[in-house]
Amino acid sequence: MFLFELLTLGIVSTHVDMACxxxxxxxxxxxxEIASTTEQHLLNSFPMARCILFNHLSWNIKNLRVxxxxxxxxxxxxxxxxLLDRNEIDTKEILFRTVKAIKDPLSAECCxxxxxxxxxxKNADDISSFRxxxxxxxxxxxxxxxxxxxxFFTVDNLxxxxxxxxxxxxxxxTLIDVSKDFATRSIKTKKAQLEYTTADDENARLDTIIQWDDSNHLIVFFNSQIPDTVSALYRDRKKxxxxxxxLLKSQIIGDPTKWELDDYNSMSANALFVKLEYLARKSTEKLELPAYALSGDNLIKMALILLRARANIPVIVCGDAGCGKTSLVVYLAxxxxxxxxxxxxxxxxxxxxxVRFMNDASKKAENGEIWLFFDEINTCTHLGLLAxxxxxxxxxxxxIHPNIRFFSACNPYRLRSKSQSEAGLTNKVKMYEEQSNLVYQVKPLPDQILDYVWDYGVLRAKDELKYIEIMVEKELKKLGHPAFVELLFASQKFIRKVKEPYSVSLRDVKRAITxxxxxxxxxENRPPYKKGHKYPQSGNPTTTTRSYVLALSLCYHSRLYDQNLRKQYRREMGQILQSYKAYIGENMFAKIIREEQEDxxxxxxxxxxxxxxxxxxxxVxxxxxxxxxxxxxxxIGASGSSKSLAIRLISSNLRGSDSNDKYFRKLPQIYLIPHQGSSSSTSDGIIKVFDKANKYQETTSNQYPVISVVLLDNGNFHFLMIFCSLFFF
Structure with a gap:
C-alpha cells in the first residue's frame, strides 16, 4: 500500500507525518528492484507491477565491472x-607488490x-549470478x-x-580447476534446492544433492607454516x-628415491594432524585441542573451507544432521x-x-581476523537480515568490518521419501502437515546466499566405517574391539535401510560409545539389590559384551517401533557377535536387555x-x-504406555543419598522441572525453564550431587507437533 500511494499519488502519510x-x-x-524468485512468485504478487514499466535484468558478462x-x-x-592464454606462463614472471610489479592493468573487455x-x-547455461x-x-x-x-615457484627455479x-x-x-570447482559446485547445489522447493514428494530424492567428495580435482595448497612450500591434497593419488x-619430491630433505605420494586414506590420525598443521597453522607452539576424529575425508574438507576463508568467500555448509559440519568448522578455527x-x-x-552478536564481533574484529559461525541458519525467521x-x-x-569471515551450517530443504512412523501419534493438526512432510523444519535459503552453499553430503560407507574405527579407538581404548566397530557400522546401515538415509549419523555412534x-x-560397580542375588552372572556374556548389547539396545533397538524389525535387528547383531566367538544369538540379546531392565x-x-x-x-x-x-x-507413545509412570518412579526412587537402594545412593539426585507444552508455547517460555534448571544445578556438590532434568510434556514446539515427553540436559 505504501508503494502504491507513493507511485500513484506522489505522497504518503501517517496520522502524524507526511512525505511527498x-x-x-x-x-x-x-x-x-524486485528479487528474482522461483517462477517469479514475488513479482506476480504485486498487482501494481503490471501497470508500470519494468525491466527484467538478465545475465550478461559485459555487465561485469572490472x-x-x-x-x-x-x-x-x-x-x-x-599469460596462460598466450602460452607465456612458463617463460615470464608475474610479480605483485614489489618494485618490479606489473603496472598496467588489463582492460575490462580483455578480462x-x-x-x-x-x-x-561448459557452464555458461547454468551461470546466472556474478557471485x-x-x-x-x-x-x-x-x-x-x-x-x-x-x-620456490619462480620460473627460473622451476x-x-x-x-x-x-x-x-x-x-x-590445477589452481583454475580447483577454483572452478568451488563456483560450479555452488551452482549445482543451488539447482538442487530449487528442485526440492518445486518438486512433489515423488521427485524429492536425496541422490540429487551434490556431494563434496564427487570432486576428483587435485588441490595444490600453499602451506601456512612454510609459505614457500605446497601440499597436494587428493582423493585418488593415481590422478x-x-x-x-x-615438485613435491623436490621439497623433500633426504633421499628422494624413498619418497612417495601420501595416501590420505591410510594415514594415521597423528600423520593427518601434522599435515593439517602445515596447511592451517602459522605458529609451531603446541595447541590444546579437543578430541576429534581426523581422517583423510575431513582433512580435504578443511582445506577446501580454508581456501574460501583465505579468499574472504562466505562458507555455507549444507548437510544432514550429525554429519560433522559444526564440529569440523569449530576444530578448524x-x-x-x-x-x-x-x-x-x-x-x-x-x-x-x-545485531548484538554482530556488534560484539565488530569490536573483536579490531584486534584481527575473526570467524563468525551461524549454526542452523535456515531455521531462523530473519533470513533476509542474515542473507x-x-x-x-x-x-x-x-x-561490516573487513576482518570478519562468515561461516554457516544448515540442513537441506528436503521432502520425506517415506511416511513417518507414527508410533502412537494419532492426533494430527492440519496446520503442521506441510512441515511434517519436510525432513527438517527449515526454510528455503534465499537465492542470494544459495550461491555460497556447498553441500557437505552424506558420509559414504567407507568414510563412515573409518570414522567409527577412529572414534572407538580414541574413546573406548581398552574397551574397544573390532566387533563393536562392526556392530555400530551394521546398526547404522540397518536403520538407514528400514527408515531413511538421514535417520542416523555419527551422533548415534558417539552416544553408543558413551x-x-x-x-x-x-x-562393574553395582551392588546386588538383595542378599544372595548376583548380577551380572560371571562367564559368557562378559561385562564388555553386555555393555555393547545394552548400548546398541538404547541407540538403535529401542527406536524401532515394529516388533518384527526389532527381532530382525537382534538376529543380525547376534550373527556379528557370533563371528567374533561371542555366542550371543537373538534370544540372548533380548535376555541381556530384559535382565538389565528388571535389575x-x-x-x-x-x-x-x-x-x-x-x-x-x-x-525406566x-x-x-x-x-x-x-x-x-x-x-514417544500413546496415552497409557507408561511414560508418566516411569518418570514418577525414577523421581521418587533416585533421591541421591536418601534413596532406599544401595546403588541408587551412589547416583545423583534427580530433580524434575516439568513444563507443559502447547501450541502457544514460546521460545522465551522454554528458555526460562532451562534457566531455572541451570540455577538449581548450581546447588550440586561432590557430597550431594544433583542432576536437573527438564521435562517437556506433550510438547508442540516450533511447529513440530508430537505427543511425547522430552528430556534435555
Missing amino acids: LPLLETPTYIFI SQEINSPMQVACNYLN QNLITKYFFN FVEIFINVLADQLVRLSSSQ KLMVKETNTSASIVK VHDNVKI MMVEVQFLALNLHAGIDEEII DLISRRMLHGKL LVKFFYNSL YINRMKCPPNTANNEALLEN LVMIACILTRIPLFL
Missing part, C-alpha cells in the same frame, strides 16, 4: 589467465573475454598471489628443478600429475588460531540477538498393583541411562 516526491522541473525517476586496481583479485587472476574462456566453458564469478576469481587470485610471492617445460602451466591449470609429483564466535540459531531468535550480512556484508545498510562406558562402569525395576519401590510390562521396563531403563549420561531423549 520532490516537485522539480525535471522528472524524478524511481527505480524498484577493477583497474592492479592488486585487485580480478587483475591478479586475469594477468595469469592472459571479460578471459573469464568467459576459462571459467564459463559465481566472484567465487572463482577470489579463490584463484588468493592462490596465485601466494604462487607469485613464493621463491627450470632448474623440473625437466618438463610446462610445469608453471600445469600448476596454474596426481607427474609435474606436481616432481582452533587449528588456525583465529578468533571465533558462534551463534546457534532457531525459530525463536529475534533480530536484536543477531544481507553474508552476501553483501552489510548490517542495516552499513558495511553408553558403553556407562554400562560397563555401572555393571533397575527391582530396586524401586513401586505403587501397589504396578504391572512390570514391557513398556514400563523399557521406559532408557530414561535412567539417558539422564545419567546427559543424552537428550524423545519418548
Whole structure:
C-alpha cells in the first residue's frame, strides 16, 4: 500500500507525518528492484507491477565491472589467465607488490573475454549470478598471489628443478580447476534446492544433492607454516600429475628415491594432524585441542573451507544432521588460531540477538581476523537480515568490518521419501502437515546466499566405517574391539535401510560409545539389590559384551517401533557377535536387555498393583541411562504406555543419598522441572525453564550431587507437533 500511494499519488502519510516526491522541473525517476524468485512468485504478487514499466535484468558478462586496481583479485587472476592464454606462463614472471610489479592493468573487455574462456566453458547455461564469478576469481587470485610471492615457484627455479617445460602451466591449470570447482559446485547445489522447493514428494530424492567428495580435482595448497612450500591434497593419488609429483619430491630433505605420494586414506590420525598443521597453522607452539576424529575425508574438507576463508568467500555448509559440519568448522578455527564466535540459531531468535552478536564481533574484529559461525541458519525467521550480512556484508545498510569471515551450517530443504512412523501419534493438526512432510523444519535459503552453499553430503560407507574405527579407538581404548566397530557400522546401515538415509549419523555412534562406558562402569560397580542375588552372572556374556548389547539396545533397538524389525535387528547383531566367538544369538540379546531392565525395576519401590510390562521396563531403563549420561531423549507413545509412570518412579526412587537402594545412593539426585507444552508455547517460555534448571544445578556438590532434568510434556514446539515427553540436559 505504501508503494502504491507513493507511485500513484506522489505522497504518503501517517496520522502524524507526511512525505511527498520532490516537485522539480525535471522528472524524478524511481527505480524498484524486485528479487528474482522461483517462477517469479514475488513479482506476480504485486498487482501494481503490471501497470508500470519494468525491466527484467538478465545475465550478461559485459555487465561485469572490472577493477583497474592492479592488486585487485580480478587483475591478479586475469594477468595469469592472459599469460596462460598466450602460452607465456612458463617463460615470464608475474610479480605483485614489489618494485618490479606489473603496472598496467588489463582492460575490462580483455578480462571479460578471459573469464568467459576459462571459467564459463561448459557452464555458461547454468551461470546466472556474478557471485559465481566472484567465487572463482577470489579463490584463484588468493592462490596465485601466494604462487607469485613464493621463491620456490619462480620460473627460473622451476627450470632448474623440473625437466618438463610446462610445469608453471600445469600448476596454474590445477589452481583454475580447483577454483572452478568451488563456483560450479555452488551452482549445482543451488539447482538442487530449487528442485526440492518445486518438486512433489515423488521427485524429492536425496541422490540429487551434490556431494563434496564427487570432486576428483587435485588441490595444490600453499602451506601456512612454510609459505614457500605446497601440499597436494587428493582423493585418488593415481590422478596426481607427474609435474606436481616432481615438485613435491623436490621439497623433500633426504633421499628422494624413498619418497612417495601420501595416501590420505591410510594415514594415521597423528600423520593427518601434522599435515593439517602445515596447511592451517602459522605458529609451531603446541595447541590444546579437543578430541576429534581426523581422517583423510575431513582433512580435504578443511582445506577446501580454508581456501574460501583465505579468499574472504562466505562458507555455507549444507548437510544432514550429525554429519560433522559444526564440529569440523569449530576444530578448524582452533587449528588456525583465529578468533571465533558462534551463534546457534532457531525459530525463536529475534533480530536484536543477531545485531548484538554482530556488534560484539565488530569490536573483536579490531584486534584481527575473526570467524563468525551461524549454526542452523535456515531455521531462523530473519533470513533476509542474515542473507544481507553474508552476501553483501552489510548490517542495516552499513558495511561490516573487513576482518570478519562468515561461516554457516544448515540442513537441506528436503521432502520425506517415506511416511513417518507414527508410533502412537494419532492426533494430527492440519496446520503442521506441510512441515511434517519436510525432513527438517527449515526454510528455503534465499537465492542470494544459495550461491555460497556447498553441500557437505552424506558420509559414504567407507568414510563412515573409518570414522567409527577412529572414534572407538580414541574413546573406548581398552574397551574397544573390532566387533563393536562392526556392530555400530551394521546398526547404522540397518536403520538407514528400514527408515531413511538421514535417520542416523555419527551422533548415534558417539552416544553408543558413551553408553558403553556407562554400562560397563555401572555393571562393574553395582551392588546386588538383595542378599544372595548376583548380577551380572560371571562367564559368557562378559561385562564388555553386555555393555555393547545394552548400548546398541538404547541407540538403535529401542527406536524401532515394529516388533518384527526389532527381532530382525537382534538376529543380525547376534550373527556379528557370533563371528567374533561371542555366542550371543537373538534370544540372548533380548535376555541381556530384559535382565538389565528388571535389575533397575527391582530396586524401586513401586505403587501397589504396578504391572512390570514391557513398556514400563523399557521406559525406566532408557530414561535412567539417558539422564545419567546427559543424552537428550524423545519418548514417544500413546496415552497409557507408561511414560508418566516411569518418570514418577525414577523421581521418587533416585533421591541421591536418601534413596532406599544401595546403588541408587551412589547416583545423583534427580530433580524434575516439568513444563507443559502447547501450541502457544514460546521460545522465551522454554528458555526460562532451562534457566531455572541451570540455577538449581548450581546447588550440586561432590557430597550431594544433583542432576536437573527438564521435562517437556506433550510438547508442540516450533511447529513440530508430537505427543511425547522430552528430556534435555
